[in-house]
Amino acid sequence: MTHAPYTWLSGGRQVIDLALPATAWNVPAGHRLALALDTKDPLYLDANPSGAAIAVSASSWVDIPLR
Structure with a gap:
């Protein structure tokens, strides 16, 4: 439904x-709704090394407005 690119920098939280x-x-x-996080998007520059990974901590959240 929507997307946004973000540059993740390596080397820490x-x-x-x-x-x-x-x-x-x-x-x-x-x-249900789903939130997908990925390390590669064919619409943007693929600068991730093979095996690149992301981790989401337990303190993460998403605010979804209801009407």
Whole structure:
């Protein structure tokens, strides 16, 4: 539904506050949303070494506004 590129720097933890472009979508009751994080996107420069990984800590969250 939406996406945003972000340059992750190697060598330690980072605090990231990423605002995604606004979008509206009706999610029927009982359905779920998913957040996908990836180390490669064919629309952007592929500068990741083979085997690149990301880790998301337990203190991570996503705020989703409801109307």
